[in-house]
Amino acid sequence: MSKLVILCVDDEEIVLRSLNTQLKEAFGNTYEYEMAQDADEALELIAELNKEGIKIIIIVSDWLMPGMKGDEFFIKVHQQFPETIKILLTGQADESAIQRAKEEANIHCCLYKPWSENDLLEIIKSSLDKL
Template identity: 50%
Template structure:
């Protein structure tokens, strides 16, 4: 039985596959690892998980994506589920948006791409523990 879900959102499939491999090795036996190529897809996955009574624990999102950007997505998620740990993983992000996310949605961390797997895993563990 899974204890909850971790959602990764990025418009680059190669990034999502890398995250799935890294997180799957570390968390795959305990948590569902979900992948979304867009903010809209992420919100659909969240709705599906909620309908199945699966707790969303952590959302890791890119910032610069077509359509809805990562900051808008995390604001939407925070309104629905303020307890979810929120992480931005991005090669580029607007500094003022990151500051706003820290203030408005209690952004757990901004991590620059390329990331270190150990750092990301540590941050996810902290998010799960405090969520």
């Protein structure tokens, strides 16, 4: 059986590196970790992994990115993969965008930048319990 994937999407490389490090330290080799720098790259990666039969179980995505915003991205993902757990990570999302993501993409939660590593890991652990 292939490993399960946690996907992180953010246009800032330093954020992706930080998320990758925190997740690997917390969960080790239990999961595979994929990174994308915008929503379009993430959608391509999701399609590619899905074609290979690899399941993405959690997506952590920024809201403010070039091109597609995080709420729009999560709505697209939710239409194809409603079971994927979606966590919005933002420093700039407005309340209407967060509400839209909750209503139309069923996001698990919204975590604000700068995030606490403990909060991030607790949110991910609680979402894993729902699988």
